[in-house]
Amino acid sequence: MERLRFVFWALLALLVLSSGVLAQDLREIEKILEKIDAQSRFDDQDFSALMTMIVEDPEKGIEKMVVRQFRRDDGRRFLLLIQEPSTQKGQGYLLEGENLWFYDPSSRKFAHTSLKETFQDSDARNADFNQWTYSSSYQVEGYQEDVLGKFQVYLIDLEAVDETVPFPFVRLWVTQDSHLVLKSEEYSLTRRLMRSSLFPKYAQVGGALIPTQLILVDELVEGKKTQIALSEISVSKIPDHVFTKSYVERVSR
Amino acid sequence: MIALKIAFRNISRQKKRSFLLAGAIAFGMLVITLLNALSGGVVENIRVNFSHALGGHIFIMGREFSGEGRMIHKIRPDQRLDQLLDENAASIRGFSKRSQAVPSLIFGSKQTMHLLYGVDFEEEDQLLESLAVTAGSLSGVSREGNALILPKPVGERLGVEPGETVLVKLETLSGQQNVGEFKVKAFIEDQEQFGLSAAYANRSYLNDLLGIGSQEYQMLNMFVADLSRLDDLTRVFREGLKSPEELEESKFEELEEEEALLEVSVGGVPLDPMMGGEEIKPWEGTRYQVMSLNQIMEPVELMVGVLNQVGLVIFLILLSVTMVGITNTFRMIMIERIREIGTMRAFGMQRREIKRIFLLEAFFLGLLGSAGGILLTALLAFILSKIRFGADPALQFFLRQGQITFSFSAASILINTALVLVISLIAAYWPARASAKLPPVEALSSHT
Numbered sequence: 001m002e003r004l005r006f007v008f009w010a011l012l013a014l015l016v017l018s019s020g021v022l023a024q025d026l027r028e029i030e031k032i033l034e035k036i037d038a039q040s041r042f043d044d045q046d047f048s049a050l051m052t053m054i055v056e057d058p059e060k061g062i063e064k065m066v067v068r069q070f071r072r073d074d075g076r077r078f079l080l081l082i083q084e085p086s087t088q089k090g091q092g093y094l095l096e097g098e099n100l101w102f103y104d105p106s107s108r109k110f111a112h113t114s115l116k117e118t119f120q121d122s123d124a125r126n127a128d129f130n131q132w133t134y135s136s137s138y139q140v141e142g143y144q145e146d147v148l149g150k151f152q153v154y155l156i157d158l159e160a161v162d163e164t165v166p167f168p169f170v171r172l173w174v175t176q177d178s179h180l181v182l183k184s185e186e187y188s189l190t191r192r193l194m195r196s197s198l199f200p201k202y203a204q205v206g207g208a209l210i211p212t213q214l215i216l217v218d219e220l221v222e223g224k225k226t227q228i229a230l231s232e233i234s235v236s237k238i239p240d241h242v243f244t245k246s247y248v249e250r251v252s253r
Numbered sequence: 254m255i256a257l258k259i260a261f262r263n264i265s266r267q268k269k270r271s272f273l274l275a276g277a278i279a280f281g282m283l284v285i286t287l288l289n290a291l292s293g294g295v296v297e298n299i300r301v302n303f304s305h306a307l308g309g310h311i312f313i314m315g316r317e318f319s320g321e322g323r324m325i326h327k328i329r330p331d332q333r334l335d336q337l338l339d340e341n342a343a344s345i346r347g348f349s350k351r352s353q354a355v356p357s358l359i360f361g362s363k364q365t366m367h368l369l370y371g372v373d374f375e376e377e378d379q380l381l382e383s384l385a386v387t388a389g390s391l392s393g394v395s396r397e398g399n400a401l402i403l404p405k406p407v408g409e410r411l412g413v414e415p416g417e418t419v420l421v422k423l424e425t426l427s428g429q430q431n432v433g434e435f436k437v438k439a440f441i442e443d444q445e446q447f448g449l450s451a452a453y454a455n456r457s458y459l460n461d462l463l464g465i466g467s468q469e470y471q472m473l474n475m476f477v478a479d480l481s482r483l484d485d486l487t488r489v490f491r492e493g494l495k496s497p498e499e500l501e502e503s504k505f506e507e508l509e510e511e512e513a514l515l516e517v518s519v520g521g522v523p524l525d526p527m528m529g530g531e532e533i534k535p536w537e538g539t540r541y542q543v544m545s546l547n548q549i550m551e552p553v554e555l556m557v558g559v560l561n562q563v564g565l566v567i568f569l570i571l572l573s574v575t576m577v578g579i580t581n582t583f584r585m586i587m588i589e590r591i592r593e594i595g596t597m598r599a600f601g602m603q604r605r606e607i608k609r610i611f612l613l614e615a616f617f618l619g620l621l622g623s624a625g626g627i628l629l630t631a632l633l634a635f636i637l638s639k640i641r642f643g644a645d646p647a648l649q650f651f652l653r654q655g656q657i658t659f660s661f662s663a664a665s666i667l668i669n670t671a672l673v674l675v676i677s678l679i680a681a682y683w684p685a686r687a688s689a690k691l692p693p694v695e696a697l698s699s700h701t
């Protein structure tokens with residue numbers, strides 16, 4: 001009887017201890033997510049770059065898009081202006097706080113759209129061009145240590161805390177030393193893999209670390225993927241009027 | 254009375270000529286009556302097939318705003334709606350509850366977007382009967398949770414075959430990504446030209462993917478018992494489902510409309526540039542949109558109306574040709590009977606009576622022609638309605654169970670007959686007047 005009581009208390013202590021350790025570990029992972037978000041953010045600087053997107057579609061073939069990107073994270077603003085192909089030239093996406101507007105120069109009208117929507121016919125979502133919000137939009141479901149290529153990584157499973165993000169479940173491969181996201185997998189509500197994203201190149205820009213090359217693979221449509229490369233990166237001050245509808249209308253003429 | 258007898262005798266005197274004249278009129282009558290009856294039947298069939306494909310005669314959709322301010326389409330269990338359904342139970346033959354989405358259908362490297370209805374196949378057994386299957390089978394669709402019925406062009410675009418699995422990518426009502434696997438059970442004939450190209454799946458599975466509760470849905474479709482009461486019943490539901498706020502808003506809108514009549518304008522341009530630039534303000538709870546089949550049928554009826562107008566023009570052309578024929582024939586008759594007219598006049602028959610004989614002859618020819626045309630139409634319609642067009646699925650939407658149907662309208666038959674009679678009388682009027690004006694002596698001395 002004494003032995004049984006001992007085993008019971010020992011098991012209980014182990015359970016409490018392990019759950020405490022697990023909770024502490026999860027808090028560590030949450031801190032890593034906060035760091036990931038922080039290092040993708042331009043707090044006191046503006047950001048601009050030229051994005052070249054190669055969209056490979058098994059039905060439409062290969063299409064190239066060139067997009068000029070402007071970001072001001074502390075005002076939660078961005079502007080994406082399409083420069084190529086000529087058929088879409090002048091189309092723009094303007095984020096003003098909670099509102100994302102799409103401008104079409106052919107109709108000369110702004111239409112309300114969402115960060116969750118697909119960017120043109122690519123595999124990117126409008127949210128991909130905004131600052132990352134893993135720590136605020138997701139909670140950690142679990143994690144494990146893993147190896148990706150030559151990198152020691154944390155494999156982190158996330159679940160959305162609200163419905164503001166397009167993908168309810170995400171899996172991240174994050175380097176253990178520098179906390180860079182090397183790969184992510186996005187899942188549907190039924191937990192079916194929808195998209196894999198690879199981030200093979202990063203660059204230190206001002207105070208932020210941002211991926212300069214992205215490979216987005218559609219896991220539902222065979223052979224569909226999008227490659228994005230950033231160039232002409234700058235953290236110079238962007239005039240305020242750039243983040244206005246009138247500017248979008250003017251440059252789209 | 255004498256004029257009537259003579260008119261009848263004259264018709265039977267030249268049987269061949271009378272037959273040809275009446276035959277020409279009958280042909281015109283046949284064309285217009287058949288066309289009217291055919292278009293009437295087609296409209297009825299489209300109405301019936303539409304109601305089966307759409308799942309009702311009255312369609313109610315619910316809209317509400319999510320916590321994030323996003324407008325979502327769904328109907329929750331609602332006492333107001335249940336009460337209206339109870340109150341009007343005698344006028345409602347049945348109702349169904351559907352969900353819908355416009356997802357990406359993916360098969361291998363191909364994808365396409367298409368309207369998908371979530372249907373309770375057991376509740377809507379008439380839907381399955383109205384679908385024209387081109388490949389696969391509809392048997393067991395209600396038992397297989399992830400069964401999918403695809404329009405044929407969509408299946409061809411994807412390169413999928415019945416029995417294979419397609420992925421369906423959609424957004425939940427809250428905007429999150431979701432993916433389901435559906436097994437293609439059958440291809441059906443598409444009705445894209447009528448804006449009715451839709452795929453069908455089991456509602457429960459689609460609800461799961463859309464993030465809708467099992468008791469919730471997006472459209473309530475009703476079959477009414479008496480179609481003549483469709484507009485009335487639509488109004489009852491439209492008014493009955495308005496929330497107190499909507500009623501208040503509609504009063505306000507009425508006031509605004511009255512005020513708008515007093516708006517100052519320059520050269521017809523209102524001075525207030527904001528007029529018409531209305532923005533939707535979020536509301537609490539569910540707001541309903543109520544539509545009837547009559548609203549949806551408007552373009553079809555417009556098209557059939559144009560077809561009937563074209564038929565009427567053809568009918569008038571045929572009648573004009575016949576009118577020239579009647580005029581010429583009656584001129585010949587006048588010349589042939591010139592001595593007879595002289596004799597009748599010599600024995601005291603008045604000019605008016607002579608004219609009446611000719612006009613009555615034309616009237617009876619028109620009447621005989623019209624009656625013959627109607628009888629021929631009935632015979633032809635009877636024969637055509639016995640033919641089965643089951644082999645050609647493209648025609649199914651215009652047919653009832655594979656057969657042409659004709660809908661005869663007494664009003665249009667009466668109008669067309671009246672038109673024929675008036676034109677016959679007009680055509681015979683001038684020869685009749687010329688005959689009546691013939692001096693008896695001159696007529697008697699004629700050698701024709």
